[in-house]
Amino acid sequence: MTNERQYSETELLYYMNEAYAEARKALELGEVPVGAVVVWDGEIVSRAYNRRETDKNALRHAELSAINAACGALHGWRLHKADLFVTLEPCVMCAGACISSRVKRVYYGAKDTRYGGFGGFINLCDHEFNHIPEIYGGIMEDECAALMREFFVKLRKR
């Protein structure tokens, strides 16, 4: 972890807003509202949102789908210059995927104290994997957390 977040505040908000727009699509489908974009050299190369229920597939988390699409768009499995923006802290599966695909930096919105793999619940960065992304949490935290609350309020009303 360093203090160098690489992007200006405006850029950070721009990319996280794009991830947030993806998360809203998930909410509209009644999915846990998580959205993600992958940025390479300033450009968004993939975007995705959680579709676990819709696709009936446990792997359709926003991050996994975004990383999958980024590998396709970039024709390679090493995302070593790619940054992942995601509205919720990645779960341990998705955190593992960031390690496997060598994502350079992860910027997330709200912390996930139940499943988070980058400090919210467990912290994979505490272990000496061959690659560990830089992690920056709390980007648009209030908006991202509010979206999650909106989902759970709706869920309880069902």
Next chain:
Amino acid sequence: MTNERQYSETELLYYMNEAYAEARKALELGEVPVGAVVVWDGEIVSRAYNRRETDKNALRHAELSAINAACGALHGWRLHKADLFVTLEPCVMCAGACISSRVKRVYYGAKDTRYGGFGGFINLCDHEFNHIPEIYGGIMEDECAALMREFFVKLRKR
């Protein structure tokens, strides 16, 4: 972890042999030789092998592909009655996928001391996730480890 492995020795060897046959396909492609099958109610519902280099995709580990295909075959994301047989201990991403998809039991061959997520390097079972599979290592361990050695010997000769 319990001592109840559910299958007879013959059944365990049968399923792991099927995973091993998948791993050999990976070896033939010059991939790290890992193979997996998912078993539901005694039937193999999916099988896959590592294709990371071939598909240029960091997510194409045998386990992730087998879980992905199993969700498709079973039309659901909850693999709560499914068992995963895999020749190498799952990495943290794939171990996380076993948790996310609620795989019931994981039977693996060789331990992975560099990336393993079920005790070889780190142990996700030490944490109170909402679901933790039962883990049984060392099934056909010698054969699975020999396959890995064969790969690395070939790699060094290239």
